Amino acid sequence: xxxxxxxxxxxxxxxxxxxxxxxxxxxxxxxxxxxxxxxxxxxxxxxxxxxxxxxxxxxxxxxxxxxxxxxxxxxxxxxxxxxxxxxxxxxxxxxxxxxxxxxxxxxxxxxxx
Amino acid sequence: xxxxxxxxxxxxxxxxxxxxxxxxxxxxxxxxxxxxxxxxxxxxxxxxxxxxxxxxxxxxxxxxxxxxxxxxxxxxxxxxxxxxxxxxxxxxxxxxxxxxxxxxxxxxxxx
Numbered sequence: 319x320x321x322x323x324x325x326x327x328x329x330x331x332x333x334x335x336x337x338x339x340x341x342x343x344x345x346x347x348x349x350x351x352x353x354x355x356x357x358x359x360x361x362x363x364x365x366x367x368x369x370x371x372x373x374x375x376x377x378x379x380x381x382x383x384x385x386x387x388x389x390x391x392x393x394x395x396x397x398x399x400x401x402x403x404x405x406x407x408x409x410x411x412x413x414x415x416x417x418x419x420x421x422x423x424x425x426x427x428x429x430x431x
Numbered sequence: 432x433x434x435x436x437x438x439x440x441x442x443x444x445x446x447x448x449x450x451x452x453x454x455x456x457x458x459x460x461x462x463x464x465x466x467x468x469x470x471x472x473x474x475x476x477x478x479x480x481x482x483x484x485x486x487x488x489x490x491x492x493x494x495x496x497x498x499x500x501x502x503x504x505x506x507x508x509x510x511x512x513x514x515x516x517x518x519x520x521x522x523x524x525x526x527x528x529x530x531x532x533x534x535x536x537x538x539x540x541x542x
Contacts, residue, residue, distance in 0.1 A: 363530070376529075417461050420476065422473050
């Protein structure tokens with residue numbers, strides 16, 4: 319069964335450094351998402367992406383964040399200058415249509431020191 | 432967009448029993464999705480029910496939707512220890528594609 323994959327599974331970085339989290343969505347899906355979950359808290363929406371542009375973003379998704387689909391398979395989340403409070407599990411998801419099931423990847427645990 | 436509110440917050444049952452979790456939401460929806468999350472792990476999609484559907488089944492899972500009451504329920508029949516996890520309902524509404532998660536129901540199935 320097709321699945322969303324994410325790399326790396328765990329990323330440790332120093333405060334102020336840039337990180338790029340990578341996702342490979344399900345191949346025929348058209349909508350892509352990033353969510354995050356701070357330890358012990360709810361899963362929070364960050365951004366949705368369709369037709370090579372951001373379709374929606376939350377207040378969390380400020381200028382420090384960007385997303386890109388550099389080729390036909392990868393979907394990346396970049397954090398330009400990480401802060402301690404960016405430490406969280408980051409989930410990528412994809413769906414075929416905008417109102418279809420969203421399938422989530424296993425997550426990348428980001429630790430900012 | 433809106434989040435679903437799951438009830439109860441925690442549920443503990445014996446293996447073999449049925450588990451029922453409820454979800455309420457505030458405004459009209461396009462669909463509602465149920466997810467499972469094992470501790471510290473990823474989110475597994477269970478079922479999507481659209482606003483014009485009343486009931487859906489998938490294996491041991493049964494989801495109902497009552498749009499007049501703005502509520503949904505997830506029934507897991509013949510529960511197993513492996514069903515121990517947190518369960519979330521996530522409504523999709525309006526012009527938004529995102530799903531919004533609440534705090535979930537933490538289910539413990541005792542062997």
